[in-house]
Amino acid sequence: MPVHDAALLLLGHGSTLNADSSTPTHQHAEEIRRRGIFAEVHVAFWKEEPNLRQALRLIAQRRVYVVPNFISSGYFTEQIIPRELDLDGPVTRRGEREIYYCEPAGLHPLMTEALLRRAREVVSESTEMIREPAKTACLFICGHGTSLNDNSTKVIHEQAAAIRARGLFADCQAVLMEQSPFVKDWRTLTACPDVIVAPFFIADGLHSFEDIPVLMGLTSNVKEFNFTNPHRENGRRLWYATAIGTVSFLADVILAQVRQFKEAHPETGRAAASPAPANAIDDELARFLEQNPPPWKIGELLIRPGFELRHRDDRDSDPAKLQNVTSIAGLREWIRLDRHGNFRPLRAAPNLRRGWIYHAGDLPTLHLALDYLYPAALANWMMARQGGLPATPWRETAERQTGRLRVVREIDDAALHELVAQHCQRGCLKRRLWPPATQHTGENPGEIPLLCPEACNFLVAGRARS
Ligand code: SF4
Known part of the structure; x- marks a missing residue:
């Protein structure tokens, strides 16, 4: 295709x-x-x-x-x-x-195949096997269940029915965290001696790592406590899978x-x-590299000829002593956490880990790597250079917030400036373009500026937390 x-x-x-x-x-x-x-x-x-x-x-x-x-x-x-x-x-x-x-x-409909693959994989990755799943195994598809949205529950019931119809397992049932049929009742919902549980979520997180295992009485955290498949209980075996959305x-x-x-x-x-x-961002980036002498800078990053990337504080480090990141996926993993192992939801926070080097190889890969390191920074920079980067006033951003974040609609300008001082000025390298917290945004030669055209989720969530 x-x-x-x-x-x-x-x-x-x-x-x-x-x-x-x-x-x-x-x-x-x-x-x-x-x-x-x-x-x-x-x-x-x-x-x-x-x-x-x-x-x-x-x-x-x-x-x-x-x-x-x-x-x-x-x-x-x-x-x-x-x-x-x-x-x-x-x-x-x-x-x-x-x-x-x-x-x-x-x-x-191919999600049915994804579920079947996940069920097969989680068993084959363990040291034991299920000889005749059509006779002994029950597959539980576990979702959240909420009265606010029936759609996700409906999808899970449909998937369970589709898998039952294939007859590959003795049974297949939808189970939910907060609605009947409850996943906590798994012991009585099936008599099968072999049980496989597939969390029907797009990513692993609190629900799949902690909440469901706790409800099932397995462990308080499958990740931290090294849960091993199969779990054994009263002559039964249970395999617990990662979220369905993680299947390749x-x-x-x-x-x-x-x-x-x-x-x-x-x-x-x-x-x-x-x-x-033509890719206008690639063209703008190529022009910038041509017109400015190296090394080039963006955020905490240094770009050297040959599309080499490293932390600016590693400017004088021997490349042989730096960790050679060899793939874009490796780079994504490297920049995800700070040096203390904490998640970096705000990529422009000045907490990029040191000690690595990445050779992008060509301009499009450099573009991709910079999109990972500083998402949308190149696009915003190019639009600003061309005079077409719109800035969203704070009030507009606040009005779009929903759920528990609606609270930000009520803050006045003084509280907003306090929030900016706490989150943006202390912990972010971007320059704000949005009123009423607009900053001066000059360009330094050889540096691609990090521009902030609208208040980010991190700032909004920061207010909701405080
Ligand atoms: S609102 Fe902009 S400047 Fe402030 S923390 Fe978010 S990205 Fe950084």
């Missing part, structure tokens, strides 16, 4: 607290990028950088397939994403650009959603009439 004249934009929820939340979305994007199906592959998140509102500015292609990496449809896929991306429906036309809004990954096969499910969209909207499947646009 090559779509060489289009981009894929994969959207995730992300988190300002959970370092694992965005990882599967990044991994699936990397796998799809590796296959060379699209001209560009990007990610964006509701709670992490790059955020949804900046997502489309990362993309050069005129045609963009947007796939929400969500387990079901609901509030985020039906309200938040269309609002943040300014979508009209399945097909949105904005000038020369066409945006195709696909169904969430979790709704595709999800990349195929995402592509299947694009394929399904193209079949449902044949008019969008044609090749673009006009030639593919």
